[in-house]
Amino acid sequence: MFQLLLSAYSTISIQDTAHFLGMNEDDAANYVMQQGWIVDPASGMLTVKKQLIVTEQKLDSSKLQRLTEYVFHLEH
Numbered sequence: 536m537f538q539l540l541l542s543a544y545s546t547i548s549i550q551d552t553a554h555f556l557g558m559n560e561d562d563a564a565n566y567v568m569q570q571g572w573i574v575d576p577a578s579g580m581l582t583v584k585k586q587l588i589v590t591e592q593k594l595d596s597s598k599l600q601r602l603t604e605y606v607f608h609l610e611h
Contacts, residue, residue, distance in 0.1 A: 536555055536556055536557075537556065537566075537567075537570070539555075540552065540555055540556075540583070541583060541585070541586065544583050545582070545583050545585075546580050546581065546582050546583065547580070547581050547583065548579055548580055548581070549563060549564050549574070549579050549580070549581055550579065552564075552567060552581055564581070567581055570584065571584035572584050
């Protein structure tokens with residue numbers, strides 16, 4: 536459920552977070568702060584810390600060859 540909240544929200548209330556996680560508000564706030572979220576006690580809102588998505592791109596030699604030929608064509 537935490538991963539769903541992470542991907543769906545940029546800000547969410549402490550009350551809603553506690554409800555979705557099945558915790559009381561204090562436990563939910565403490566849990567998400569440990570995950571790097573920012574708590575605004577005045578408004579009761581949480582700012583979600585998005586995790587970086589790392590993607591690995593693989594380039595095989597045939598794609599590199601096609602790119603090289605394309606660039607060569609553009610330059611001449």
